[in-house]
Amino acid sequence: MFSRAYRAAITVPPVLWVTIFLVGSYALLFCYSFWTVSSGQTIVHSWTLDNYRELLRVDVYLQTLFRSMGIAARVMIFSLLLGYPLAYYLSFHAGNRKDLLYQLVIIPLWVSYLVRAYAWKTILGSDGVLNTLLQYLHLTKHPLEFLLYSPFAVVLTLTHIYTPFAFLPIYASLEHIPRNLVEASHDLGASPFQTFWRVIFPLSIPGVLAGATFAFVLSLGDFLAPLLLGGPSGIMISNIVVSLFGAAYNWPLGAAISFCMLGLVVGLLFLSERLEKKWSFR
Amino acid sequence: MSACHRDFRASGWLPWHAVAVFAFLYLPIVTLIVYSFNGQGVGGFPPRNLTLDWYRMLFADDAIWQSVLNSLLVAVAAVTIALAFGIPAALALDRANFPGKAVFRRLVLLPLILPGIITGLSLLMLFREADVKLSLVTIILGHGTALISVATTEVFAGLQKLDRAQEEASLDLGANYWQTFWRVTIPNLRLSIIGAALLIFTLSMDEIAVSFFLIGRDNTLPLEIWGRLRRGITPEINAISSIIFVFSLVVIVIWYRLRVREGQPEIAAELGP
Numbered sequence: 017m018f019s020r021a022y023r024a025a026i027t028v029p030p031v032l033w034v035t036i037f038l039v040g041s042y043a044l045l046f047c048y049s050f051w052t053v054s055s056g057q058t059i060v061h062s063w064t065l066d067n068y069r070e071l072l073r074v075d076v077y078l079q080t081l082f083r084s085m086g087i088a089a090r091v092m093i094f095s096l097l098l099g100y101p102l103a104y105y106l107s108f109h110a111g112n113r114k115d116l117l118y119q120l121v122i123i124p125l126w127v128s129y130l131v132r133a134y135a136w137k138t139i140l141g142s143d144g145v146l147n148t149l150l151q152y153l154h155l156t157k158h159p160l161e162f163l164l165y166s167p168f169a170v171v172l173t174l175t176h177i178y179t180p181f182a183f184l185p186i187y188a189s190l191e192h193i194p195r196n197l198v199e200a201s202h203d204l205g206a207s208p209f210q211t212f213w214r215v216i217f218p219l220s221i222p223g224v225l226a227g228a229t230f231a232f233v234l235s236l237g238d239f240l241a242p243l244l245l246g247g248p249s250g251i252m253i254s255n256i257v258v259s260l261f262g263a264a265y266n267w268p269l270g271a272a273i274s275f276c277m278l279g280l281v282v283g284l285l286f287l288s289e290r291l292e293k294k295w296s297f298r
Numbered sequence: 299m300s301a302c303h304r305d306f307r308a309s310g311w312l313p314w315h316a317v318a319v320f321a322f323l324y325l326p327i328v329t330l331i332v333y334s335f336n337g338q339g340v341g342g343f344p345p346r347n348l349t350l351d352w353y354r355m356l357f358a359d360d361a362i363w364q365s366v367l368n369s370l371l372v373a374v375a376a377v378t379i380a381l382a383f384g385i386p387a388a389l390a391l392d393r394a395n396f397p398g399k400a401v402f403r404r405l406v407l408l409p410l411i412l413p414g415i416i417t418g419l420s421l422l423m424l425f426r427e428a429d430v431k432l433s434l435v436t437i438i439l440g441h442g443t444a445l446i447s448v449a450t451t452e453v454f455a456g457l458q459k460l461d462r463a464q465e466e467a468s469l470d471l472g473a474n475y476w477q478t479f480w481r482v483t484i485p486n487l488r489l490s491i492i493g494a495a496l497l498i499f500t501l502s503m504d505e506i507a508v509s510f511f512l513i514g515r516d517n518t519l520p521l522e523i524w525g526r527l528r529r530g531i532t533p534e535i536n537a538i539s540s541i542i543f544v545f546s547l548v549v550i551v552i553w554y555r556l557r558v559r560e561g562q563p564e565i566a567a568e569l570g571p
Contacts, residue, residue, distance in 0.1 A: 030387035041420035135326035237413015
């Protein structure tokens, strides 16, 4: 029904734009990772593997990458632990309050990411809300110093930010479960726990995978929460990249780290898509 | 549903868990708003000397309002770019076959799922190699490009519900493609397009990871706030954040009403499987 000209008109502009700005820039990231910086602080366009050798040679890069993955994994687990039961409750037990509660989960997403990280800083600081509250109640005499400028603060803040992201796909997958399957399971004598474990949970796995991927990937690359709340022990891999692009002025090395992250993330996305397909019953 | 009532009691901890999660989600927001009225600064329990001084300071603070204007400009321009390319992209994914279609579909979505730092840095290098000076324009191009994904997903979802018979009828009755596009296709996708525009607008207003690298001389609001956070914190930040929060709430309520009136089913999440 659609003519050639129409199809060309809807296809060419977006494909061109995406090719220039996305393919072009990601490809350039790849190229940069093989270039070097001269002593005069200019980028030398000669091809070498030195940046990647440097990444393997200097411990701090891999160590920081693993620490970031550890933080991201904790954020992922906590987001799922908070998000899954909430999604289950809303989908199966909230009755007519369901829509309202759903909106209540979404609303925090409308408060700026940066502002929420900042709010946690005002809560966790040594003269912050939590510490002064504890002292006001005479539960502690001195401020608890581990609350702020620690990996704990980063994990807490990122969990706060990514819990709704984990919740959304899980809730969507629970909502898609045909309710007569659940009733059939009950009628055939399964206990509520058996119904959950054998019927509902397996059907929600694609949502869990999507939510887990979001939480892990997005927190892996975060650099603002660590800068604001992490302190020296909460530094993540993206902070190193930021400093390489700023004061340390070594764009090619920064590009090499970013490209490794890109590869890692795309690999994870690919893997989670494969697993989602495997677990999807539709 | 009888089945649900039956196991309600068995899962007695679930409502409490939900209450706890909501408390966790809202604690920083409530703190933020309460302390925007606190005369004693951002910390300290209990809040004392309630005051509107921080709001007064905020309204006299030209740098903040300039950055708000910059952000609004960036957001409007980003919405325009993202829709101008995202709507055709959704149409193309729905009704054209071209080599690399599967790759294109994934590629468009990538900036939404990738950590912003990767997209930001990559665009920074692109602009550097093309000798483009960093300014609000580079931020606009960055946001526009990254958010095409939102327009594409929303409009693509709308297209799946669209009845093609109307477009066929329009073409059969002698309208050309251009007329059909503006008079049949676009009006039918109205809700998806408005939804996408609102989402892109708010995402752009809040965006910081990409802007962080593409910033020139003029700050957007999140970058202005970021700059101040690094210098030390005052409840002025709480005040501007509270205002934006209330403003967003109003927008959500209007949007929700609009959707309900049009009888559209709730979109659970484009993020869903």
